[in-house]
Each structure stands twice: as structure tokens, then as C-alpha cells.
Amino acid sequence: MTHRRLALIDMGTNTFHLLIVELPAAGQTQPRTLLRTKVGVRLGEGGISAGRIAEAAYERALHAVAGFREEMELHEVTDVRATATSAMRVAQNGPELVKDIFDQSGIQVEIIGGDREAELICAGVRQAVPLGSEHHLIMDIGGGSVEFIIANATTIFWKRSFEIGAQRLLDQFFPDPSGVITAEAVAWEKEYLASKLAPLTAALAEFRPVSLVGASGSFDSLADMQLGRLRSEAELPPCTELDLASFRRSYAQLLVLPHEERKNLPGILPMRADMLVVAGILIEYVLELTGITRIRTSAYALKEGLLAEML
Template identity: 75%
Template sequence: MHHAHSHPRRLALIDMGTNTFHLLIVEMPTTPGQPPVVVLRTKAGVRLGEGGISQGIIAPAAYDRALHTLAGFKEEMELHAVTEVRATATSAMRVTKNGPDLVREIFEQTGIQVNVIPGEREAELICQGVRQAVDLGEESQLIMDIGGGSVEFIIANQATIFWKQSFEIGAQRLLDMFFPDPSGVFPAAAVEAEQQYLGTMLTPLIEAVRQYRPVGIVGASGSFDSLADMQLGQLRTEAELPPCTELALESFQSSYRHLLGGNHEQRKALPGILPMRADMLVVATVLIDFVLGITEITRIRTSAYALKEGLLAEMLAV
């Protein structure tokens, strides 16, 4: 007698950020309440915002890198017998003139329908994802995700989001504004200029922090992963990162000094650094330092989970 055999439901989650594209493939549980099994977790440095985001376009080279990366993701999905896909795109696709063209071309070439989401929704999903990796507890925490195009700040505990906002001040934009000479050193004047700018742009955050008094920072994004790698002194793949890492304040300060003190080549040689991220990390750590300054927080944790895990958690909760 022939038994009907249902094929496992395999889901691909794609998060198309301004710097990095992420692909997570999971097998959905057949028994309710079981966690999904991770089949593949990978990422690609696409730098979608490079050479264009500050002008409101995706540059031709970045556009091609995006199509090439998605073609690669499509191959992985076929290889791992994926049955459904959720693809989201954020800042770079939201604000660029040719973002919609790229969405259309991705669909034509791969059949993947990309959903461009607003900043508020992005913040919500990031918080959901972080909660899967970090126990936020009762007291409010400040979650921050430093993207290439936008930065999300969320003040939340394990149960409630108290405040959230997305700011278009991502690392690629900060790089374009304050670090036009990537060959060199990041001068004190540039640090000063970036801090001044952040002080102006982040007024709503400063007020929210005063109101909700978060006791810790939880960082989710490549910059925080890099700082956790620097603390360890080795570069890890996406799959090797633990869900949550305590980032010692001394370690952050030491990494920050090293990043600011060096030139481009010296930065790239630092243990735990992805060369692609070296310069971005400089403007990102200035931002983290600024936030430490306005909050006077001393505890930093990093979350390896963000938007795509939030999406998955939401789908499982339904």
C-alpha cells in the first residue's frame, strides 16, 4: 500500500540589507511547538549602498552585485529543496530611484518576489529576532541595528516595545559624509563632525532614553558581530556565531581605539575584521560610542539574530 508522503516544508528567508544580504533556510516543524531546523545560514557582502545611496540611487556595480548574489541564493534554494521564500528589503531599496527596477529584475531573473518594508516594520522585526537570541528581561533595553542605509533603535523589554524609530543614518551614509578618504586615517575632526551630526539627528533617541532609561544595549548587525569577533580575536562565519555575546566595555573601547588609530591597511589587518567592513566599522563605532555617551550604559550584548529571525518567529507564532 502506498502511503502519502508529505515533503518537508522548507522556508528560505532573505534579508536584503544595504551592506549585507542574508539567507536563512529552515525546515519547518511537522509537529507544532517544535523549533524549525536550520538547514543553511549564509550571507554575502553586497554593499548595495556603495557609490550611490547618498545620491538616492543604486550604482550600476552594486545593482549587478545584487542580481549576482540573488542568483547564487536561488541556486542554494534549489539545492536545498526550498518550498517557499520570504524576501525583504530595507533602506537602500526604500529610498533609491531605481530600487523598484531592481525588485522587478530580481523577480524576472529568479522568480523571487521582494517585499520592501518601511523602517517602523523593520524595527519591529529586528526586536522580534533579538528576543529569540537574548533574554531582555523585565527592565528596558536599548536595541540598535546599524545598517548601511538606516539605523534602528528600539527600547523594549521581553514583553513590550516602548519606543522605536528608524533613522536614515546608516554606515554607508556616514562613510560618504565623514570619511571621504578611505585610504587614510579617520582624523579627530571627522569624529567630532560625526558626533555633532549624530547629536542633531538623534534628538528623538536622546529624549526616549531620558524617558525610558534603558539599562543595557543590545546590538544586532554586522558591526556588532565584528566587535564580538575582535573581542575573540578571530573572524567567524554566520553559522559559527552564538546567538548572544557579552561584549565587555573594555573590549569595545580597545577595538574603538585600534580602529580610530590605524590607517586603512592597519585596520584591515586587525584580528577578527572582515576587510569589507573595516572602514564602515569606524563610523559605526563612533555611533556606538556616541550612544554609550548619551545613555551612560556599561553593559553591551550582541545578538546574532535580527530581521529574518524576527520574520520566522512571527510566522511560527501564527
């Protein structure tokens, strides 16, 4: 009998992720990971704030999917699940890109809503981080949207997706990321977050989470900065403790360095150097709001959630 091999694709606003697993045969419990890779597509760059996917980003997306297609053929994949989130959800030409991807690769992309995205992120994080019975705040900072979930190991108490992702924040508060972000822009971003995140503030007061769990993206970068080097996808442990002092150190550096020096910091992917500034402000805002001192990062997010759900 042939093994079933599944490809899970998460088309985010910054990064496209591909996970290929061999599904467990009779008598086995866990799927076997064959490949875990990602491509920085920056789908939101140059257009997300205007509600369109820019031409260059559109081409990068098709190119990334063609690369994924090759990997899938190489690994003899039998089934595919592909989801797309914020950028394709809100862009006028999102449906057109979905059609082009299907025409060129045969991959059918499902555009999912923010609530569903939050649910899948939570399911993925639970595979990586032991949550136990206490309430935790799970946060996923995408390029287009940010998901907040208050949950424990078994229950989601509250969840919400906000269209305030890092690319949008960059466009709005840091239009020239080649320099240093001004104190004024930091204050403006925090004011903006306070107005947008009122529902979160209310939920935090009600459920009082004891820790912050950051999924993928910016949180992986902060964990790499703590380590002082960039780790590959395959090297990332499912869960990393992010020391609060280390976060504060990284955040302080990001605020005062210009782009060229930011992107040379040990542990930073050059394409994240600018987004990490606005993401750092968002994380700092949430820490101020909650008084939380424990941060963990989860290398698992949406695609692992999808896999967990399917199994």
C-alpha cells in the same frame, strides 16, 4: 508528507542574508536550520547618498540573488520571504531592481518601511537575548539606516529608524577611508548625530534602558575582534557579551589605523574595515549619551524576526 522548507532573505544595504529552515512538523516545536549564509553586496556603495543604486552594486545584488536561488534549489525550498530595507527603500532605481530580481529568479521582494524593520529586528533579537522585564536599547547599524528600539521581553516602548547608516556616514564624514579619520571628522559626526538623534535622546531620558543590545553587522565584528578571530555565520552563538573595555580597545585601534592595517586586525571582515570606524563613533556616542556599561550582541535580527512572526 513532504516537509515545508522556508527561505528567508534579508536584503540589507551592506549584506544580503539567507536563512533556510525546515518548518516544524506535527509534534515538533522548533524549525530546523539548514543553512545560514550571507554575501557582502555593498548595495549602498557609490550611490546611496545620491539616492541611486550604482551600476556595480546593482550587478552584485543580482549575482548574490542568483547564488541564493541555487542554494534554495539545492535545499528544495518550498516557500520564500524576501525583504529589502534602506537602500532599496530610498533609491530611485529600487523598484527596477525588485523587478529585475523577480524576472531573473522568481523571488518577490517586499520593500519594508523603517518602523516595520525595527519591529522585526526586535522580534529577532528576542529569540537570541533574554531581555526579561527591564528596559533595553536595541540598536541595528545597517549600511543605509540605523534602528533603535527600547523594549523588554514583551513590550516595545519606543522604536525609530533613522537614515544614518554606516555607508551614508562614511560618504559624509570619511570620504577617503584609506587613511586615518581625523579628530575633526569624529567631532563633526557626533555633532551631526546629536542633531539627527534628538528623538532618541528624549526617549532615552523617558525609558532609561539598562543595557545595549547590538544586532548583527558591526556588533558581530566587534565581538569577533574581542575574540581575536573571524567566526563563520554557523559559528556565531545567538548572544555574546561584548566587554566594554574590549569595545573601547577596538574603537581606539579603528580610529588610529589606516585602512590597510585596519583590515588586517584579527576578527575584521575587510569589507567592514571602514564602516566599523563610523559605526564605532555612533556606538561610542550612544554609550556617552546613556552611561550604559553592559553591551550584548545578537546574531539574530530581521530574518529571525520574520521567522518568529510566521511561526
